[in-house]
Amino acid sequence: MRRLRFFRAIALVEGVTTLALFLVAMPMKYWMGDDSLIRPVGMTHGVAWLAYIAGMIALLPGNGFSFLDYLRTFIAGLFPFGTFLNDPLVRRRRDALALA
Structure with missing residues (x-):
């Protein structure tokens, strides 16, 4: 469970830096x-x-995580907002593990 919490934090940072690049740095350039x-x-x-x-x-x-979950998570890292859209999947896995 702690590992998934840490991964969610990494995904949040990745998503925020993507937004900073596309919404701040690139328009400035x-x-x-x-x-x-x-x-x-x-x-x-x-x-x-x-x-x-x-x-x-x-x-x-x-x-x-199934193979398709891994694939979805990888693809989410390739697109802006993808990590935010994938977060509910990771959160559901974390919650399921907490209940087990």
């Missing part, structure tokens, strides 16, 4: 000509994405 946030926000997002993938590998096994 392309609309205002200021690319000062691209490198730090992009690097932070890259590290968060790698942590998300590492978290999938290290934290999800043994928690009732």
